[in-house]
Amino acid sequence: MYDIIIIGAGPAGLTAALYARRADKSVIVLERGTFGGQITYSPNIENYPGYEKISGNELAEKLVGQAIAMGAEIEMAEVTAINCKDGVFYVATDECEYMSHAVIIATGSKHRHLGLDREEELTGNGISYCAVCDGAFYNGKTVAVIGGGNSALVEAIMLSDGCRKVYVVQNLDYLTGEEKLISVLKERKNVEFIFGSVVDDLHGDNELEGIIIRNEATGEKQRLDVDGMFVAIGQIPENEIFKEFAELDERGYVDSDENCTTKTPGLFVAGDCRKKQIRQITTACGDGAVAALAACRYLDR
Numbered sequence: 001m002y003d004i005i006i007i008g009a010g011p012a013g014l015t016a017a018l019y020a021r022r023a024d025k026s027v028i029v030l031e032r033g034t035f036g037g038q039i040t041y042s043p044n045i046e047n048y049p050g051y052e053k054i055s056g057n058e059l060a061e062k063l064v065g066q067a068i069a070m071g072a073e074i075e076m077a078e079v080t081a082i083n084c085k086d087g088v089f090y091v092a093t094d095e096c097e098y099m100s101h102a103v104i105i106a107t108g109s110k111h112r113h114l115g116l117d118r119e120e121e122l123t124g125n126g127i128s129y130c131a132v133c134d135g136a137f138y139n140g141k142t143v144a145v146i147g148g149g150n151s152a153l154v155e156a157i158m159l160s161d162g163c164r165k166v167y168v169v170q171n172l173d174y175l176t177g178e179e180k181l182i183s184v185l186k187e188r189k190n191v192e193f194i195f196g197s198v199v200d201d202l203h204g205d206n207e208l209e210g211i212i213i214r215n216e217a218t219g220e221k222q223r224l225d226v227d228g229m230f231v232a233i234g235q236i237p238e239n240e241i242f243k244e245f246a247e248l249d250e251r252g253y254v255d256s257d258e259n260c261t262t263k264t265p266g267l268f269v270a271g272d273c274r275k276k277q278i279r280q281i282t283t284a285c286g287d288g289a290v291a292a293l294a295a296c297r298y299l300d301r
C-alpha cells in the first residue's frame with residue numbers, strides 16, 4: 001500500500017514524485033516504456049530553463065536520478081486497469097496489482113506517426129513532431145510540414161519565419177485549419193502547398209535528405225529534397241483505461257481543473273495527457289508539482 005501511485009515516468013510523473021517525496025509520502029512510479037518519457041526522443045532541448053542546451057536523454061537521467069535520490073520507487077510496468085473502492089485505488093499492471101490512497105495519471109500522449117519504414121530511426125535526425133522544440137535547428141534550410149489542420153498550420157507559420165523554404169503537404173485537397181492561419185500562411189513567399197498527396201517513402205542514410213510524396217488521385221510520385229520533415233497529423237492520448245474514473249474530452253484527454261483534480265476524489269492528472277493548450281516539458285513539470293501537492297492535501301485532509 002502506497003500513499004501515491006504515479007502512472008508514467010515522464011517529466012510530469014517524475015516532478016510529481018519529487019514533490020510527493022518532499023512531503024514525505026510513499027511513492028511508486030510505474031512506467032511501461034522509457035524512464036524520462038517523450039523527451040528521450042529529443043536530441044537537443046533548448047527551452048528548459050537552467051540549461052542552454054541539453055539532450056533529452058541527459059535531462060531524463062537527471063529527472064529520474066533526482067526522483068530516486070528523494071526516495072521514490074520507479075518500476076517498469078504497464079498499467080492495464082485501475083479501480084477504486086472505499087477510497088483505495090487498485091492499480092493493475094501486466095505483472096501484479098498495486099494499492100494506494102491516491103493516484104496521479106501522467107501518461108503523456110503520443111504524436112501520431114505516418115507509419116513509414118525508418119520513421120522511428122530518423123526521428124531526431126530530420127524527422128520531428130514538434131516545431132516549437134526543433135524548428136530552430138532548421139533555420140535557413142528546407143523543410144516539409146505534413147498535415148493541414150491547425151497544428152500543422154501553426155508549425156508551418158513558425159517554420160516559415162526561419163526556414164528558406166517550407167512545403168505544406170496535405171492529403172486532402174484543402175486545408176482544414178482556421179481561415180486566419182491559412183491567410184497568414186498564403187502570404188508567405190517561401191511556403192508552397194502540395195494538396196491531395198501523402199508521404200510514401202523517406203530518403204537518407206543517417207539523416208533525412210528527401211521524401212517521396214504520392215498524389216493520391218493520379219498515383220504520380222515526386223521527390224522533395226528536404227532537410228527536415230515535421231509531422232503534424234495529431235496526437236493520441238491513451239487514457240481509455242481511466243474513463244470510468246476521470247472525464248475524458250472528445251479527443252481523449254483527461255478533463256481537469258487548475259488543481260489537476262478529476263471527478264474521482266484522490267485521482268489526479270498531470271502533463272500532456274490532460275486537456276490543455278501547451279504541451280511542453282515546462283508545462284508538464286508544472287502540472288506534476290500541482291498534482292502532487294493536491295494529492296498531498298487530499299491525503300492530509
Ligand SMILES: Cc1cc2nc3c(=O)[nH]c(=O)nc-3n(C[C@H](O)[C@H](O)[C@H](O)COP(=O)(O)OP(=O)(O)OC[C@H]3O[C@@H](n4cnc5c(N)ncnc54)[C@H](O)[C@@H]3O)c2cc1C
Nearest residue numbers: 008010011012032033037038079108133271272280281284
Ligand atoms: C521528438 C520530441 C521532441 C520534443 N522536444 C521538446 C523540447 O525541446 N522542449 C519541450 O519543452 N518539449 C519537447 N517535447 C515535448 C515534451 O517531450 C512533452 O511535452 C513532455 O515529455 C510531456 O511530459 P509528460 O510527462 O506529460 O508525458 P511523457 O513524456 O509522454 O511521459 C509519459 C510516460 O507515461 C508512460 N505511460 C503511458 N501509458 C502508460 C501506462 N499505461 N502504464 C505505464 N506507463 C505509461 C509513457 O511510456 C511515457 O514514458 C518533445 C517531444 C518529442 C516527441
